[in-house]
Amino acid sequence: MSEFSYLCTARGIPYKYKTVIQVVSEMATSFPNKEILIYRSIDGVRETLTCHQLQTQATKLAGYLIRKGIKKGDKIALSGPNSLEWVIAELAIIMAGAIVVHVPFSNTDARDVYEIASIAECKGFLIDPGKQDEYVDMILKLQTYLVENMNVSALVFLRKSGHLTSYDDLPEVLHLEEETEVSFPTLYPEDEIVLFTTSGSTGKPKMIPKTHFHATNNNMISSGKTYNDRPFAWAGGSSIVTVYQGEPRVFCDSAIASEGRNTLKIWEVIKEEQCTSAILSPYFLSDLADNEENYIDPFMLDVLNTGGQPVENFHTKVVGKFTKTLRVAYSSTEVFCISMLPIYTTAGKIEVGDVGKPIPGMEVKIIDGDGNILRKNENGELCIRSMCGFEKYYKNTSLTEEVILPGKWFRSGDIAHINERSHIILKGRIKDCISRGTRKIIPSSIEQIILRKNGIRNVIVVGVPDKRLYEEICVCYVTDPGLEISPTDVKQFCLGEFVGHDAIDGLGEMPKYFVRFHSLPMLSNGKINKQQVRIDAIQQLELVD
Template sequence: MSKWSYLHSPPTVPNVYISLNDAIKKNAETSPNTEAFIYRCADGSRQSIISKDLYEKSRCVAKYLITSGVSRQDKVGIFGPNTLARIVAEFGILLAGGVVLQLNINVKNATDAADMLDKGRCRIVFADPGENDVLFPVISSLENEDNNEKQNHQIILLRKSSSTKIAHTLLSDIQSAENAGTVLPEVYPEDDAIIFTTSGSTGKPKMVVHSHFNFINAFLHDLITEQDNIEDDGFRLQSITTGGQIIDHFCTKVLGRFCRSFSVGYGSTEAMAVTFLPALYPGDHLETGNVGTPFNGVEVRIVDSEGRPTKIGQVGEIQIRSSFLMKEYFADEAITMKAFTDDRHKWFKPEDLGLITSSGDLIIRGRVKDNISRGGRKVLPALVDDVVKHLEGLRLVATVAVPDARLYEEVCVCFIAEEGADLSPSDVQRYCEEKFSKDQSLDGMGSMPKYFVRFDEFPTLFTGKPDKQELRRRAAGRLNLPVR
């Protein structure tokens, strides 16, 4: 193994140069009665749709969209929980040559989604009002409340609603209507397919564009080639795979009780699947932050602050290269350019910190933007959390930066105690004084926290992750520090 921090898992199959539209049509022709998607409801019931029905219903939706004025590469919004109806709508948008704009609405007046719809110039939105119209107020917020004004968007509901507040069309009415004279457009592999929004963990969510080529090679082709290797032994929870934040050994307590095996993955909206840690079983140990080795066709390297490769075992910034990477951030060339290295090799920079072990595993250490600049020292919040979380009576911990006039930033431990636990900030401080040594920071110079703040709950993003920016603001406010 090289002394430099670089990993590469070569592809096992060549890339396929087709669109998602080509794939759904081919599956409908070659495996018409095969279940294409299965949906498990919370009550345990099971719903599915076969390849033939998926294509036919999606084709009808596509023709409706075309007759409604949707042209190639037009953006069409979609909002709501995962359902089979949503799948039909998404493939309908793709078959029409459109681009699926995934909407995550985080505020009640839907101003965040309205901004994305305006940016994408969306005229049509598919929306799910939810069970008992629980989501309908959010959908109606997308439109003008003044009855004298024209409705902003054409709304197609994915399920029936009892409300008559806004004009709408039902998906069930258009997915069976045949428009014989309407011809579906040719869609190319490198056309835009889907726009996702990032979680916004480091600021305002970005709009990430993926092409048909990205998707077909990252997911569908693997599913097709691996289907014969997947054992079908009935519905049961065989394994739990998790990611999205740094995972530690505590999470493996689900083994034996809730699942047979436990795995960890690493990826992002921009890069999709990057690495995977093979299944752990009862008795196995998980090193904090270990996310395994790259998926086939993915390269990973670690670089220092000057962009030079680090040696094995040294912490630095993670960079990724693969054919699964996003095309761009929608309508934001400046952020797109910043996200990639400025050389001809074009490595993607997810703004994560990590290291590569001598055994070839990638270890995640935190986010670049989460690093705390304490004077000349860089403190890794994830390593502070990894020490503090073992304190008895502690339920959750999140270390953040707060302003400091002399050192620029100071280390603040925010924590939530377990129900009934009498855990004070002083208790956490004493614990830290006992546990911390100078090897817990990026430069090995020490990271003993200065502030300790107890919370009842943390502010969260729609993904369930702690909203670090809001947590910083609240912690600084509780400490009577200026908020930057």
């Protein structure tokens, strides 16, 4: 065994050289009546799509987009909460040869969506106004930016809305008579199909392209009927991971799980659908564990998958009660699934930060600040390499060059070491990042918006401990001299700027805590002591770190 911090797990199955569209076509031909998508509400609503319906409706919308002038390689923005219509729209964009750009609303003025769409030079928008038109105000603001600054060929709303009658909507498009036959483009496995967005260290979005090849050879696939309510726009919730591979997916609204009030109602949905597996956040596992004494039903999942935030011993209490086995994974938007712990068949002890060994087809190594590989048990930066790994950041050559090392190794930004059992042990992030639930939040993106409020002289956003979500967002601010701006005032300002409950994950970037400082602690070099700010905030809020 090598003394160096290097691990590799061989891939046991050959790579598929196919497009997503080929796989979907095979799926629809072999299993036309199979329910591939099942939406459930906790009050009993059940809506489904079969393989045939998904392919047919996506093909219809794809033809519409091509008639509107969308060409192979064009970018189309897709925004909205999880829905059957969302998946139809995503597949249609891919069928048309275009590239899906995920643009979730986080700010109420829609500038975040416009910024991503303008960088990507989107030629079309497919947007969900929401079940109760909750996104209409943001869409109208976005529309103003588009009219003034962008040339958009297609604008389609995924549901009907009385406020947006000047544009086509998906139900209408699906009932249109075919005008003329359209020629669909030839697609290849190396063609890009999606741009995932994730926060950058400066608060500016990073966009990560993925291809047909990445999608059809993804190791994140769960077999059997799977419950997963993670946002479709996130890598961990993406349809290309399950649905387009022929695996049925059950989902509720993402906000329901993040609220934490209807845990057993969601579990009842999982039971009624007879799911064999589920992808659930660690905070949901905590909610389940809190209910274990009152749960006496014999139903259990075959496997429960989790990750996205630190997993602790408490989370394993679900084994033997709610699931036969527990699988803990470590993933990122750039690389998708990286490693897994051995499957837990009983409640057990987890070393903090232990994320197991690389999945098949994945290599990892630990390097020092000069790029040299370290020995076992030495902390350094975790680097990753695979055939389906990270290739580039869209339109960001300098950042791509910063994170790609010779040999196509991707620098993860995570500090880690490899222990004597050849497990990866994560120790933290090189750059500041708040981990609320499974959403990673860059403090500067929130700070920049709060500084727009008149009278705010300085603001530091920190993560403070939260038993359920791991961290919560805390705004620490200083006002201009003589001004009285209360924490309630700042909260009200933020409610007008950030999407919270209506965000695709039900959390968004809306802060929870607001603490006023008369002055912020400083370091000897003149910079703000963010660590001391966090300590002081925790003390004022009377939280336990």
